[in-house]
Amino acid sequence: MASRPLDEKTVTTLVAEATAAPSMHNAQPWRFHYRTDERVVLLYADPRRAMPRSDPDNRALHIGCGAALLNLRVAAAHADLVPETTLLPEPDDPLLLAAVHLADPVGGVRDEDLARLHPAIRQRHTSRHPFAEKDIPEDVRAALQDAAVQEGAALLFPGPWHAETVLDLVHDAESRDLMDPGANEDLVRWTRLGPEADTAVDGVPEYAFGPRKRNGKAPVRDFAGRRPVADRGTTAFEYTPHLALLSTRGEGPAEWLRAGQALERVLLEATLADLATSLTSHALEEPELRLLARDPASGTGQVQMVLRLGYGPRGPATPRRPVRDVLEIT
Known part of the structure; x- marks a missing residue:
């Protein structure tokens, strides 16, 4: 039996949580394409947001997109989905960085190791404040x-x-x-x-x-x-x-x-x-x-x-692009 399509609200929420990830100078160098019939999210690099002087080989761009990919996987697990992930699925398309098939969990069991991280997605912020002189256990x-x-x-x-x-x-x-x-x-x-x-x-x-x-x-x-x-x-x-x-x-x-x-x-x-x-x-x-x-x-x-x-202030939230600017659904 084919999996039921996911509603647009669920997909939008998953991508919104993916984009809470950090990226170099908060450039947010990603785009997402959701294919409804396949229940697949495609993650693309956005070369318009590359940094030719400080990141000439796009290493930091890939790291930022990888962080967004992890958030997407965590959000999917929280939504009782299984994010089956393939990196660089099309060798002839270097901008296509990952494909994530949002499968239903077998036997109704979700990935708790990923799902338990979900509350931290919105709590995590970069802090440029002083930290206490205190050891980490x-x-x-x-x-x-x-x-x-x-x-x-x-x-x-x-x-x-x-x-x-x-x-x-x-x-x-x-x-x-x-x-x-x-x-x-x-x-x-x-x-x-x-x-x-x-x-x-x-x-x-x-x-x-x-x-x-x-x-x-x-x-x-x-x-x-x-x-x-x-x-x-x-x-x-x-x-x-x-x-x-x-x-x-x-x-x-x-x-x-x-x-x-x-x-x-x-x-x-x-x-x-x-x-x-x-x-x-x-x-x-x-x-x-x-x-x-x-x-x-x-x-x-x-x-x-x-x-x-x-240990110290977590820092303020930094702005994020509207999901409609980074997500295409077909």
Whole structure:
């Protein structure tokens, strides 16, 4: 017997929750196409939202789309559906990143491991605020590492020397940007200042910049740069930031999509554990820098994202494009 078609409201809700995912500069580089007869959601990259200066190989674009894919899978599981997922289903169409068949569960059993993450989708926000100088319990770290493993990635909590190396790479990237007038083209394009921040549907609005860093070592990118932002204070950040490095075995579009799914699964787990999170790939925009960031002991894996974790404000919600702008139903 053929599966019953899903109603448009259900599909719209699933895609709305998918688009709550993080993406570089909140560019939201995705499109969705739902084929009603097949009960398949197709996830496409949107090249109009690519960043040629800071993401020339579209690595970050794929990671953002992978995060949206994980959210779609979580939302489907919550709706008692089975998201049967195929990455890169059409080799001749590089913009088609994934196909998700929304099947009925066998015997009425849903994927509880995915479904339990659902409340965190709307609670997760990037925080560019200071975190407390407080340790993260070992059982929480283990749960985050397990979340990455379930999506084919690895999460490493670097030791003090390794963490200092990563922080140095981040600071070096910031210094290079100051010396290159064109380096911040993508950042300027995707930040929203003044009245535009109140009406934007994408990008990083000024109310999400967080305070300027007076001191401390937390790797928090200043989205304002040298541009003035009204009513923005300055404060101290943590001197011992808790960093985690998300890595995959290899490089390329499939690995980047896996990294994005692993990243979002880790972020949702962290949110359920009452952790605040922020991300930086500033020091990973060049392949040779990703090699320098990896575990010096094993020397293996490709670092795809640096996470900052801790206890503090979760940060405000950032805007999202209306679902009608990213979803086609046929």
